[in-house]
Amino acid sequence: MQFFPVYMNTTNKRIVVSGAGACALAKIRLLIRTEAEILVSGEMPDDALCNLDRAGRITLLSRPLEPRDLDGALLLYAANDDAIRDSDAAALGRAAGVPTLIVDNTEYSDFITPAIVDRDPVTVAIGTEGAAPVLARKIKADVEEMLPASIGSLARLGKAFRPVVKKLPAGRRRREFWSKFYFGRGPDALVAGEQAVERALHGLLDEMNRDASQAGHVTFVGAGPGDPELLTLKARKMLHEADVVLHDALVPQPILDLARREAVIVEVGKTGFGPSWRQEDINTLLVEHAKSQNVVRLKSGDSGVFGRMDEEIDALELAGIGYSVVPGITSAAAAAATIGASLTQRGRNAAVSIFSAHDVNGFSEQDWARLALPGAVAGIYMGKAMAEMLRGRLLMHGARPDTPVTIVARASQPGQQVIPASLLTLPDLIRDTDGPAILLLGLAPRTAQAERLLEAL
Numbered sequence: 001m002q003f004f005p006v007y008m009n010t011t012n013k014r015i016v017v018s019g020a021g022a023c024a025l026a027k028i029r030l031l032i033r034t035e036a037e038i039l040v041s042g043e044m045p046d047d048a049l050c051n052l053d054r055a056g057r058i059t060l061l062s063r064p065l066e067p068r069d070l071d072g073a074l075l076l077y078a079a080n081d082d083a084i085r086d087s088d089a090a091a092l093g094r095a096a097g098v099p100t101l102i103v104d105n106t107e108y109s110d111f112i113t114p115a116i117v118d119r120d121p122v123t124v125a126i127g128t129e130g131a132a133p134v135l136a137r138k139i140k141a142d143v144e145e146m147l148p149a150s151i152g153s154l155a156r157l158g159k160a161f162r163p164v165v166k167k168l169p170a171g172r173r174r175r176e177f178w179s180k181f182y183f184g185r186g187p188d189a190l191v192a193g194e195q196a197v198e199r200a201l202h203g204l205l206d207e208m209n210r211d212a213s214q215a216g217h218v219t220f221v222g223a224g225p226g227d228p229e230l231l232t233l234k235a236r237k238m239l240h241e242a243d244v245v246l247h248d249a250l251v252p253q254p255i256l257d258l259a260r261r262e263a264v265i266v267e268v269g270k271t272g273f274g275p276s277w278r279q280e281d282i283n284t285l286l287v288e289h290a291k292s293q294n295v296v297r298l299k300s301g302d303s304g305v306f307g308r309m310d311e312e313i314d315a316l317e318l319a320g321i322g323y324s325v326v327p328g329i330t331s332a333a334a335a336a337a338t339i340g341a342s343l344t345q346r347g348r349n350a351a352v353s354i355f356s357a358h359d360v361n362g363f364s365e366q367d368w369a370r371l372a373l374p375g376a377v378a379g380i381y382m383g384k385a386m387a388e389m390l391r392g393r394l395l396m397h398g399a400r401p402d403t404p405v406t407i408v409a410r411a412s413q414p415g416q417q418v419i420p421a422s423l424l425t426l427p428d429l430i431r432d433t434d435g436p437a438i439l440l441l442g443l444a445p446r447t448a449q450a451e452r453l454l455e456a457l
Contacts, residue, residue, distance in 0.1 A: 003112050003129050010036035014072060016098070018065040018089035019079035020045035023103055027077050032057050033118060036074065041065040065089050070096040075111070078102040106130035115140040119152040121159065154186045157194060161201045168208060172216075172243055172294055177208055179241075216243075216290040218316055220303040222328015223251045227412035228258065230334065234326050243293035246286060248307075250300035250436060252413060259296075264289075279308060283315035290321045302330040306356050306381055330354070332379025335408035335438040339418060340446035348375045349442070357383035357390060357439075371441065372399035380439040387427040390439070399423055404444035409433040420445055 013036045017024050020042025028049065031038050038058040040049060045062055053060035061069070064085075070076060076093035078086040078100060086102045093100035099110040106112055106129060114127035115136040124143050128136045158181060168174050181204055189200035219238045224230040239245065239258045247256065249269025256265060268285065270276040289295050299307040303325060316323050332354050336343050343352045353371060357380055358364055371378055372394050383390055395401065401424040409417040417437075421429040430437065 001129070003106075003127065005114065005125055005127060007123075007125075008074065010034040010074065013037070013074040014039055015075045015077070016041065016065070016069055016073045016093075017077045017079055018042065018085070019077075019081065019103075020049055020060070020062070021079075021081055022046060023081035024077070024079035025049060027079050027103065027113070028052070028058060030113065030116065031077075033120075039069060039073075041069055042080065065092060067092055067096060070098050073098045076100045117143045117147060119147050119149065119155070122147070122151050122155045148187075150187065150190050153194070154182060154190060154197070157197050157201070158182070158186070161198075164201075164205065168205070172292075173208065175241070177204060180204055216293045216295060216321065218286060218290045218295045218297055218312075218321060218323040219326060220297045220299065220307075220309055220312070220323065221326045222302040222304075222307075222330075223247070223255050223298050223300050224329040225301060225331045225334035225412040226250075226252050226255070226410065227334075228254045230329050230412060231255065231258075232326060232328065235328065238296050238326055239298070241294060242296040244289045244295045245298055246282070246289070246295065247298040248300050251298050255298075279311055283312055286312055287315055287319045287321060290316065291319075299328075300331070301334075302328045305330045305354065330379075331381070331411055331436075331438050332440070334411040335379065335406070335440055336443065338408055338411055338416065339406055339440065339443065341406075341440070341443045343377060343379070343443075349377045353378040354381070355379075356381045357386035363389050366393075368393045368397040372397040374400070375442065377440070377442040380441060382436075383439045384430055384433065384437050387430045387439075391423055391426055394423055394441075404442060406440040406443050406445055407433055407437050408440065409437040410435045411438060418445060 015031055015034070015036045015038055017028055017031070017038065017040045020040055024040065024042065025046050025048055028038060028040065032052065039061070040058050041061045041063060043062060043064065045060055049058065049060055052058045070093060073096070076089065076098045078089040078093070080086050080089065081103070086105070090100045090102050090108065101109045101111055101113065112127060112130060114125040117124040117140055126136045126139045126143070158178065165174055165177055168177055181201065185200040185204050186197060189196040221235045221238050223235070236258055240260060242259060242263050244264045244266070245256070245259050246266050246268050249267060259265060266285070268277045268282045286295065286297060297303070297312065299309070303309045304327070313323060333343065344350065355366055355378065356364055363386055370376065380390065401422065403423040405421045405423055405426050407417070407419040407421055407430050415434065417433055419429050419432065
């Protein structure tokens with residue numbers, strides 16, 4: 001990002017505005033909400049600015065900006081609506097070392113003012129770096145509709161109560177308290193007034209002190225095939241609330257970035273035919289963290305599909321630790337969606353197989369005769385290194401050499417590859433893939449199906 005969003009302390013600071021017309025007035029209406037002294041300099045000031053000066057909301061100087069006006073200033077707005085005057089004001093600001101904004105000129109500005117949703121002390125800043133102001137205004141309107149006006153009152157009351165809440169252990173317990181307050185007890189109590197809110201705060205604190213259990217919890221979360229937009233809403237919520245995230249090697253960084261910045265994030269990946277964590281060590285680490293923390297066990301795709309979830313649940317149950325499961329989109333479903341194909345289809349296949357090409361004993365044996373039948377469909381995981389053996393088994397059991405097989409590597413992610421193949425060409429074409437791949441036996445991309453129909457006409 002070019003402009004990094006920050007919140008600046010304006011208490012007992014001065015913000016200077018060069019310009020006294022309509023352009024300056026639009027910025028000043030926002031700035032007077034701060035706790036800063038607003039100094040406005042400009043000739044022929046707008047009547048509204050004169051009224052603000054008489055009311056003591058701003059200090060108005062009916063003259064051009066001078067260097068002395070910038071002594072100790074926090075920020076300078078060049079808002080003359082005149083390129084030459086704005087350039088002169090910006091030169092004075094930079095000579096004084098004051099960060100400067102030139103209205104409607106992000107290229108030469110040191111900072112920008114975002115669109116702001118104000119629910120004091122709750123504020124939401126929305127910026128597009130000047131690229132799409134209309135989009136920023138639309139997002140602002142959506143956020144304003146989402147945040148009730150009462151949220152500011154709750155936040156002020158909660159802020160005053162924070163020293164009392166410090167009696168709770170830091171981390172998960174405090175976050176749990178504030179979640180219950182802001183999204184349950186607080187809004188309900190506010191209907192009856194601020195005193196009811198204070199009673200709700202004390203009552204909730206008493207409840208949590210009585211329930212002093214520090215037992216943690218593990219949530220098995222399916223990260224899906226890799227696209228963050230394919231995460232479920234619950235998966236995103238669990239990531240945001242986790243103290244610890246233990247994740248597989250296939251989970252991409254954009255999904256990990258959804259976790260809280262304070263969360264401990266540990267990769268416990270298994271790499272095919274390469275260095276891997278032992279399952280026993282993962283189990284031990286999972287139990288150790290979950291004794292007193294909320295843990296998300298983040299697995300690629302769906303946790304229950306080749307994720308060894310049962311083994312980890314066994315370890316948790318043995319340790320007396322609770323768990324829950326948030327399903328995810330498995331890679332076979334994502335790959336089929338990518339090529340515009342259904343995993344089942346009336347008149348073609350009433351069942352679909354999902355299997356791994358190798359297991360703990362090596363190459364995994366399947367019902368090859370059934371898989372070799374016309375119309376059979378399967379999603380095959382971890383099949384890159386086993387492509388020749390897969391072809392051999394299927395041909396041996398009567399599969400046609402031209403049986404379609406689609407190779408989908410990095411399904412849903414940047415760099416995704418879709419390679420139409422046949423059973424005969426599979427081993428040669430799969431060498432061209434980069435990263436983990438799903439094989440869709442019996443399925444061809446919809447475009448390839450259309451081409452075959454045209455050839456047959």
